[in-house]
Amino acid sequence: MSRKDLEALQLERLKRIARYCYDNVKFYHDKFDAQGVNPDRIKTLSDIQYLPVTTKADLRDNYPFGLFAVPRKKIVRIHASSGTTGKPTVVGYTKNDLEMWSDVMARLITAAGVGDEDIAQICFGYGLFTGALGLHYGLEKVGATVVPSSSGNSEKQIMLMKDFGTTTLIATPTYALYLGELAHELGYKLEDFKLRIGLFGSEAASQEMRAKIEEKLGLFATDNYGMSELIGPGVSGECEYRDGLHISEDHFYPEVLDPKTLEPKKEGEVGELVVTTLTKEGMPLLRYRTRDLTRINYTPCRCGRTTARMDKIMGRSDDMIKLKGVNVFPSQIESVLMPMSQISPHYMLYVRREGYADTLEVQVELVDGSLLERYSDLEKLQQTIRAKLRTVLGIDAKVTLVQPKTIERFQGKAKRVVDLR
Numbered sequence: 001m002s003r004k005d006l007e008a009l010q011l012e013r014l015k016r017i018a019r020y021c022y023d024n025v026k027f028y029h030d031k032f033d034a035q036g037v038n039p040d041r042i043k044t045l046s047d048i049q050y051l052p053v054t055t056k057a058d059l060r061d062n063y064p065f066g067l068f069a070v071p072r073k074k075i076v077r078i079h080a081s082s083g084t085t086g087k088p089t090v091v092g093y094t095k096n097d098l099e100m101w102s103d104v105m106a107r108l109i110t111a112a113g114v115g116d117e118d119i120a121q122i123c124f125g126y127g128l129f130t131g132a133l134g135l136h137y138g139l140e141k142v143g144a145t146v147v148p149s150s151s152g153n154s155e156k157q158i159m160l161m162k163d164f165g166t167t168t169l170i171a172t173p174t175y176a177l178y179l180g181e182l183a184h185e186l187g188y189k190l191e192d193f194k195l196r197i198g199l200f201g202s203e204a205a206s207q208e209m210r211a212k213i214e215e216k217l218g219l220f221a222t223d224n225y226g227m228s229e230l231i232g233p234g235v236s237g238e239c240e241y242r243d244g245l246h247i248s249e250d251h252f253y254p255e256v257l258d259p260k261t262l263e264p265k266k267e268g269e270v271g272e273l274v275v276t277t278l279t280k281e282g283m284p285l286l287r288y289r290t291r292d293l294t295r296i297n298y299t300p301c302r303c304g305r306t307t308a309r310m311d312k313i314m315g316r317s318d319d320m321i322k323l324k325g326v327n328v329f330p331s332q333i334e335s336v337l338m339p340m341s342q343i344s345p346h347y348m349l350y351v352r353r354e355g356y357a358d359t360l361e362v363q364v365e366l367v368d369g370s371l372l373e374r375y376s377d378l379e380k381l382q383q384t385i386r387a388k389l390r391t392v393l394g395i396d397a398k399v400t401l402v403q404p405k406t407i408e409r410f411q412g413k414a415k416r417v418v419d420l421r
């Protein structure tokens, strides 16, 4: 679709969803009234700025079903994301929502190069998490053979991968990396597998980490983005050119705003992604603040698709570590650690307050444990990592090198930042 046609479609849908939210969700009705906004005020796409923003706290305050726009009878599926504190955030889907979800997933799966010849092993946890079922329905829609193996039981996963001739692996990047390492330890060779494409996502992974995963599993990895509140996976994903993640813009209208002022960022500038669901029936959201930081490129892609593309998520405005006034993203640290051959791709970040100063400790595993006995070599490696971190982050971090296989392996999303302040 040309940008002009796409924008016309988005405008028509935006008008409809603003009115739909006002008429069907008390929370939005009250918000519009309190802000003195009439849903009919939307005449152009930029009028979206008059609509209220929605936050995770709004979902929590209306727990569990308060934001549903349809009678409960019309809701045919519930998902939820656990979050770190308190109650989960709950989402409800109508039959049409599930249909739209498999459509957007099928598009992204196709864009990544997966089709009906593929055997797709889904190693996301099945359950309230949206990752597994989202990919599941999309993959069935394109006609792939789905193996719903879920997460965990890693040795069996690898056995199935070999015996079934799995061509497509679906997992978090962290779990994919772990499966690659484990396969190697168990004595499997790359030739034992038919892996071709990895559909990864649900957490940030640096380009360097992606390269490690591709090398260990012998596949081509694409990045997929989404969140339960909006639908799950399916919001955006990479095509074969991997030059940004194509946004399913006809269903999810993206804005990039300054997280402090909520003013729109200029085209191409980094800011918080704020998304309006244009077609959802069960639980539509207006201007949902994702807290994820990215930027958007509106030029058509080499693949021919005209949808806007977002950069890989740089980090979350709320998992950014603020250290001595400097903003540090775990992804920056990861990009320093990954290319180094003497350390493994597993690391943890500890943030502490000592006196008035905040400190960062980067704990990372050695590939060869015997280095721990060679003090001067160990010291040298520590210094090298520290110097590289200083160049990239502009701050000093303590580097602790630990024995191989002592850092936790995650089967879902990794939790690498421990803030002890």
Ligand code: DLL
Pocket: 081, 129, 130, 131, 132, 200, 201, 202, 203, 204, 205, 223, 224, 225, 226, 227, 228, 229, 232, 233, 234, 290, 292, 312, 313, 316
């Ligand atoms: O993680 C949905 C999903 C499942 C996406 C499978 C892709 C694949 P939640 O559990 O609600 O939903 O977590 C959403 O995860 O706000 C981001 O911070 C992060 N996230 C998701 N995908 C990516 C990605 C699913 N590709 C939160 N890169 C989002 C970086 C991601 N972060």
